[in-house]
Amino acid sequence: MTEKITLLIVDDDQETRELIKRSLSDGHYAFIEAENGSAAIRLLNESQPDLIILDVLMSGIDGFEICRQIRKMDAGKHTPLIMMTSLDDTNSIEQAYEAGASNFITKPFNPTLLNYEIKFLLKTKQTSDKLRDTQRRLETAQRIAKLGHWEWTFNDNKVIWSEEICHIMGFPGSKTSAISHQLVTRIHPEDLIRVKTIIKNAIREKSAYSVEHRMVLPDGSTHNVIQEAEVFVDDNGNPVKMVGTLQDITSRKKTEDKIKTLAYYNKVTGLPNRTLLKRLLNKYLSKNNSKQPISVLTITLDRFKLITDSYGHAFGENLIRKVAIRLIRSLKESSYFSQKNNESIFQKREFDKPLTISHCDRDEFVVILPEISEVDDAALIARNITRALAEPYQISDQEIRVTASIGISVYPVDGRDTDTLLKNSATALYHAKRQGGDGYKFYTAKMNARAFERLTLETSLRKAIDEKQFILYYQPKMMLSTDQLIGMEALLRWNHPELGLIAPGEFINILEKTGLIVPLGEKIIESVCLQIKEWIKQQYKTIPVAINLSPVQLRQKDFHLRLSRILKQNNIKPDMIELEITESTLMNNMDKSITMLKKLRLLGTPISLDDFGTGYSSLTYLKHFPVNSLKIDRSFIQNVTVDPDDAAIVKGVIALAHNMKLKVVAEGIEEPAQLSFLKETNCDFGQGYHYSKPVDVKTFTKLFMQKDHQPPLLVRNDNTGYKK
Numbered sequence: 001m002t003e004k005i006t007l008l009i010v011d012d013d014q015e016t017r018e019l020i021k022r023s024l025s026d027g028h029y030a031f032i033e034a035e036n037g038s039a040a041i042r043l044l045n046e047s048q049p050d051l052i053i054l055d056v057l058m059s060g061i062d063g064f065e066i067c068r069q070i071r072k073m074d075a076g077k078h079t080p081l082i083m084m085t086s087l088d089d090t091n092s093i094e095q096a097y098e099a100g101a102s103n104f105i106t107k108p109f110n111p112t113l114l115n116y117e118i119k120f121l122l123k124t125k126q127t128s129d130k131l132r133d134t135q136r137r138l139e140t141a142q143r144i145a146k147l148g149h150w151e152w153t154f155n156d157n158k159v160i161w162s163e164e165i166c167h168i169m170g171f172p173g174s175k176t177s178a179i180s181h182q183l184v185t186r187i188h189p190e191d192l193i194r195v196k197t198i199i200k201n202a203i204r205e206k207s208a209y210s211v212e213h214r215m216v217l218p219d220g221s222t223h224n225v226i227q228e229a230e231v232f233v234d235d236n237g238n239p240v241k242m243v244g245t246l247q248d249i250t251s252r253k254k255t256e257d258k259i260k261t262l263a264y265y266n267k268v269t270g271l272p273n274r275t276l277l278k279r280l281l282n283k284y285l286s287k288n289n290s291k292q293p294i295s296v297l298t299i300t301l302d303r304f305k306l307i308t309d310s311y312g313h314a315f316g317e318n319l320i321r322k323v324a325i326r327l328i329r330s331l332k333e334s335s336y337f338s339q340k341n342n343e344s345i346f347q348k349r350e351f352d353k354p355l356t357i358s359h360c361d362r363d364e365f366v367v368i369l370p371e372i373s374e375v376d377d378a379a380l381i382a383r384n385i386t387r388a389l390a391e392p393y394q395i396s397d398q399e400i401r402v403t404a405s406i407g408i409s410v411y412p413v414d415g416r417d418t419d420t421l422l423k424n425s426a427t428a429l430y431h432a433k434r435q436g437g438d439g440y441k442f443y444t445a446k447m448n449a450r451a452f453e454r455l456t457l458e459t460s461l462r463k464a465i466d467e468k469q470f471i472l473y474y475q476p477k478m479m480l481s482t483d484q485l486i487g488m489e490a491l492l493r494w495n496h497p498e499l500g501l502i503a504p505g506e507f508i509n510i511l512e513k514t515g516l517i518v519p520l521g522e523k524i525i526e527s528v529c530l531q532i533k534e535w536i537k538q539q540y541k542t543i544p545v546a547i548n549l550s551p552v553q554l555r556q557k558d559f560h561l562r563l564s565r566i567l568k569q570n571n572i573k574p575d576m577i578e579l580e581i582t583e584s585t586l587m588n589n590m591d592k593s594i595t596m597l598k599k600l601r602l603l604g605t606p607i608s609l610d611d612f613g614t615g616y617s618s619l620t621y622l623k624h625f626p627v628n629s630l631k632i633d634r635s636f637i638q639n640v641t642v643d644p645d646d647a648a649i650v651k652g653v654i655a656l657a658h659n660m661k662l663k664v665v666a667e668g669i670e671e672p673a674q675l676s677f678l679k680e681t682n683c684d685f686g687q688g689y690h691y692s693k694p695v696d697v698k699t700f701t702k703l704f705m706q707k708d709h710q711p712p713l714l715v716r717n718d719n720t721g722y723k724k
């Protein structure tokens, strides 16, 4: 038997109620009756009828008011309600609908029509119940999935969205519409241009898109979302709206990251593991179009097993963590990294971790050195690593010393693919260990020989510093209009016990790569200060001395402080020295260099841009460099009298520099004709063999510092000091 339909009849007239009951006496209905509003509301709550028939005109509260109250109740919100009125006027009908009635009938009513009306309303209710149910289920599902949907109409630029979007985007309350740009404000600034471009393209191409991006909520938290949308067009094919979804995938992302960490990183040090290392090496190899050498360094500790056997596993892990930190620091400090100043390899990140150092297993680390300019650099870095790792470690009150061995393979000579390079690096490591550890070995014998040569030179340079084999030569700087001495440049010479004087071009490079230029550079400044003091003491006129500065020195954050300390200690005024910095140094690392130059300028030390014209700087950059003078490179001066291009360049540079209130020094003046040209073009100062080659301090003092040398002698000595 099918269940009966319960009808609530609300009418203060019993006869009408009976009439309705009789009209609907086909056995499908059960009736409950109320003769006023309050009874109706009570019965509604108790019996939950399927349909209500309500009379409009009743004593007490009228039917319209009862209808309004019913619609406010949970039990009556969606119940079909027919209003019954004897008044057949449109006003009552309108009022009935406004109060929330589903439909109305007029008295006297037609029983057949009433029957159909009831059936129709019940059917409609069934459909709308189903719809509401589906909607509710959808909302619940969307809430669980943190998924919201939105619709953006282009003509009014309005967006409406589901409640879940409010939660995802952190909009207060449950506001469900806004103008489109309010939504854009939540997109992470770094993702904004990308997302906007994708949306614009989708509208232009009338296509769908899917984009993952980050959002910043008002509480400052960052969330990951995925946005998918489709563009809809009108009959003419013009885009009219976009409908899309937005899903918060923050927790999924976190899980993915966790999985990635487990799969790609070593759990003791957090460094990339062998899997990630191989991927990265593959990437470097495939991207290496210029076929630059890439070195692979495999590093293990010597006798690590003995340490874990003696001190235990936890102690061993502790040590490995410290080794990793030292390794990273040593690589960062290697001038190789700082030389690649624009893009240190530590900035090449994937998954937010430095990738060039990987921790493969127990005490095994692998370092990739991509884009190294010389294979020798790999040897130098290996040496720095072994030195750094050999320093004592302090682990739980225990001082411990370990050494490391390194095997090096180099692309392309030792292999062109990841596996071969790793295998050959491991073989080289085996040889390094066999030689007693605490050292490195290349896979190829020839490279070992070259590294040895270089090591010998490095060792001699260290010894040369200790044994004070470096000396300074001085070259005068003249005022061209008067041929008067106005300054000098200190130039470094290595006075080798067997080889005699060696020019800086042969060793500066290695001093820089080993970092030895830093202590030596300070010694040079000190020695210039002492010389100035000596000249002052002997009552010679005080003439400023220019000192050449290496880019490695300039990169020291506290260089200005170190310089200032040396000057103060020697009681030398800052403008008694001048710093020469090559143009290419500035161009390589402009922002940092400019910051340091400004600090130096504040000290009061003039700065000169050396070798100007070779660093490819656009002249417009000049105004950003806080320098006092330019030294036009010798290569331009050499040909000023024969090459019209060089003559034009030199003229142009002088005019421009003067315009910017900079003084100009011409380097390498050798011929009187060159000097005449420079005088004509109003070049301020000059240096070169025409006046004098660089000479030792004794000669310089004799030739240029004598009080009665006005104007000084023109010295045409051939004594460079270098052995022929």
Ligand code: C2E
Pocket: 475, 490, 491, 492, 503, 504, 505, 508, 524, 547, 548, 549, 550, 580, 610, 611, 634, 667, 668, 669, 670, 687, 688, 689, 690, 694
């Ligand atoms: P620079 O600073 O441009 O120095 C000028 C170079 O040109 C010097 O070479 C000088 O001897 C040479 N020279 C000067 N006049 C003439 C000339 O008329 N004809 C020719 N052919 N050459 C001339 P030097 O002394 O061999 O120095 C070479 C470079 O080494 C210097 O170029 C400078 O960049 C660097 N250097 C020299 N001393 C130091 C130093 O103490 N520290 C640093 N970091 N670098 C230095």
Ligand code: MG
Pocket: 489, 548, 580, 610
């Ligand atoms: Mg110079």
Ligand code: MG
Pocket: 610, 611, 631, 633, 634, 667
């Ligand atoms: Mg120069």
